[in-house]
Amino acid sequence: MREQNKSVIFFCRTLFLDGMQRNGTDETDKDGRGGVSMAFSLLHSAAGLSAHTSRRLHPLRDTVADHSHATTSSSSSSSAFSSLSFLCKSHSSRLPRLSALRPELLLPCSVQIQESQRPTVPTVRRNRFEEELGTYSKGERCLDTIQGKNSNSSRNRGYCRCCSRAGATRVICSGSSSSSSSLQWQDSLVTMEDRRRILQQKGCVVWITGLSGSGKSTVAFAMDRILNSMSKVSYVLDGDKIREGLCNDLGFSEKDRQENIRRVGETAALFADAGLITVVSFISPYRRDRDRVRQVVPVGSFIEVFMDVPLDVCEKRDAKGLYKLARQGVIKAFTGIDDPYEKPVNPEIVIRAVNEHGVCVTPDEMAQIIIHHLTSKGFLAAE
Numbered sequence: 358m359r360e361q362n363k364s365v366i367f368f369c370r371t372l373f374l375d376g377m378q379r380n381g382t383d384e385t386d387k388d389g390r391g392g393v394s395m396a397f398s399l400l401h402s403a404a405g406l407s408a409h410t411s412r413r414l415h416p417l418r419d420t421v422a423d424h425s426h427a428t429t430s431s432s433s434s435s436s437a438f439s440s441l442s443f444l445c446k447s448h449s450s451r452l453p454r455l456s457a458l459r460p461e462l463l464l465p466c467s468v469q470i471q472e473s474q475r476p477t478v479p480t481v482r483r484n485r486f487e488e489e490l491g492t493y494s495k496g497e498r499c500l501d502t503i504q505g506k507n508s509n510s511s512r513n514r515g516y517c518r519c520c521s522r523a524g525a526t527r528v529i530c531s532g533s534s535s536s537s538s539s540l541q542w543q544d545s546l547v548t549m550e551d552r553r554r555i556l557q558q559k560g561c562v563v564w565i566t567g568l569s570g571s572g573k574s575t576v577a578f579a580m581d582r583i584l585n586s587m588s589k590v591s592y593v594l595d596g597d598k599i600r601e602g603l604c605n606d607l608g609f610s611e612k613d614r615q616e617n618i619r620r621v622g623e624t625a626a627l628f629a630d631a632g633l634i635t636v637v638s639f640i641s642p643y644r645r646d647r648d649r650v651r652q653v654v655p656v657g658s659f660i661e662v663f664m665d666v667p668l669d670v671c672e673k674r675d676a677k678g679l680y681k682l683a684r685q686g687v688i689k690a691f692t693g694i695d696d697p698y699e700k701p702v703n704p705e706i707v708i709r710a711v712n713e714h715g716v717c718v719t720p721d722e723m724a725q726i727i728i729h730h731l732t733s734k735g736f737l738a739a740e
């Protein structure tokens with residue numbers, strides 16, 4: 358068993374799910390279990406490993422056990438990517454819960470738990486959106502200022518508002534906050550460029566927005582299939598699927614939609630950081646929410662695709678019968694009927710149901726338009 362796993366680990370691609378990142382994916386999950394187990398579950402799926410819904414499992418203990426199974430079984434797979442291994446590095450706030458795990462569960466599945474070696478600087482990281490849009494109070498400083506370090510991590514963009522240093526690393530302020538956690542971002546020792554060389558592609562987020570029935574999912578999965586046939590590693594985050602798991606506590610109010618998009622945006626950004634062509638198909642009706650996701654993805658790596666399909670076409674399709682129910686008033690706040698949809702102002706790609714000759718465009722043709730864009734921007738090549 359141990360020997361077998363050694364070889365798996367030797368070949369595998371690693372990805373850190375660091376306690377720090379819970380600030381993004383499970384910020385509203387006070388318990389902290391849901392986001393981590395869901396992230397494991399999604400990554401299992403992305404790697405083509407056996408995926409279990411997090412709700413069926415005891416979060417953490419069972420995902421680790423599940424991971425043990427996945428790692429072992431992946432040893433026979435020829436796909437390098439299916440040998441994904443997770444090194445879960447814990448910060449102090451998570452230790453009590455993780456330390457309850459039995460060592461015999463942890464050792465064979467290469468999940469290592471260790472406390473940060475670095476001295477902990479009492480820092481508090483706010484919601485990233487607030488950081489970028491908001492201002493800092495007197496006395497607040499960014500982590501760069503405290504540690505005097507600079508990072509070239511692709512996700513650490515922007516500038517520090519307190520010291521106004523352009524190109525500074527992630528903005529983390531040391532001011533007071535309602536959160537009592539002591540967080541410190543640890544940069545990965547593997548860069549995006551390292552991953553790009555191996556995968557022969559550059560991670561990005563293809564964000565498909567449009568009305569219900571505009572063809573978002575159809576195009577997303579057509580892209581996934583075509584990219585797969587080109588030996589490119591892609592993964593679709595589809596509204597329906599994510600709403601069953603990661604966002605199953607959310608409805609369709611403006612606030613819930615905002616949180617929905619924030620969570621999937623953070624998840625997509627992690628997937629892109631891991632090198633995947635990440636295809637996201639959500640209505641995402643609010644321009645502000647989409648623009649915020651653009652901010653958490655490296656510059657140039659967010660490709661907004663607008664499914665410019667008129668409401669009457671979507672309503673005629675009514676694949677799920679939801680428009681009919683919305684017109685009858687059974688479903689409230691349905692996008693396009695009694696809830697707003699804000700069209701993108703300057704999307705990278707606009708997809709229309711008919712071409713300039715008035716001929717219907719097939720889903721594969723739509724997918725090819727997006728893939729052509731990815732190729733022209735260099736996302737499907739190593740350099």
Ligand SMILES: Nc1ncnc2c1ncn2[C@@H]1O[C@H](COP(=O)(O)OS(=O)(=O)O)[C@@H](OP(=O)(O)O)[C@H]1O
Pocket residue numbers: 568569570574596597600609613614615617618638639640641642677679688689690691692696
């Ligand atoms: N009130 C209301 N408005 C819009 N859509 C609704 C609503 N209620 C349920 N549904 C179904 O939920 C799917 C949209 O989920 P999303 O996560 O993409 O929505 S959003 O981005 O948070 O607005 C959407 O799926 P798609 O048809 O694939 O877009 C609908 O099937």
Ligand SMILES: Nc1ncnc2c1ncn2[C@@H]1O[C@H](COP(=O)(O)OP(=O)(O)O)[C@@H](O)[C@H]1O
Pocket residue numbers: 567568569570571572573574575576638674676710717718719720723
């Ligand atoms: N290019 C297309 N031409 C014609 N029908 C399409 C096209 N793309 C999708 N459809 C159909 O439209 C309906 C809604 O598509 P779907 O992908 O589920 O939309 P969304 O994810 O935006 O709700 C489905 O019945 C699908 O078969």
